[in-house]
Amino acid sequence: NQRVLVTLNGHPLRRGLLPRADGSRYLLFGQLVCRRLGLRVGDTLRVTLAPDPNPDQVDLPEELAEGLEAWPEAAAGFARLTPGRQRGIAYRVDSAKRAETRLQRAMQELEQLARMG
Structure with missing residues (x-):
């Protein structure tokens, strides 16, 4: 794309x-x-x-950005992903309507990413 x-x-x-x-x-x-x-x-x-002058840039929802900052293992796993996969994770978290669901999805993704890191 x-x-x-x-x-x-x-x-x-x-x-x-x-x-x-x-x-x-x-x-x-x-x-x-x-x-x-x-x-x-x-x-x-x-x-x-x-x-887009920065086509690999991924806009992160706050919940995911804060989690990656606080959890180095998850950040390492996230860094290994392609920009497209990173966007997919960001979208999954950001698409939740309720704040509780956004936080829950962010935690699920962060746990998986930490296992990769």
Whole structure:
């Protein structure tokens, strides 16, 4: 995936342009993004795109970032993963609606990462 910086109605996001069979590319915004930005079907969007100068950068939810900082073994395991796998873990934690669920998911991921470290 070609990584891009997207501004969606003024909100910055990092995304990958997904390929189509015909060679064109598209962006996908799931329910989580739409819900957080208050988007509804039929809304008009202002979108800007630019190449991501740091395509391997992963935006971490607070629960995961704090856990990695406090747990060196988990941080070592996380560092061994590809950026795509890191994004997947970050998304799993960040996609939880409730704070308790986010924390629980972060702990599950950190425990697995520590075993890898």
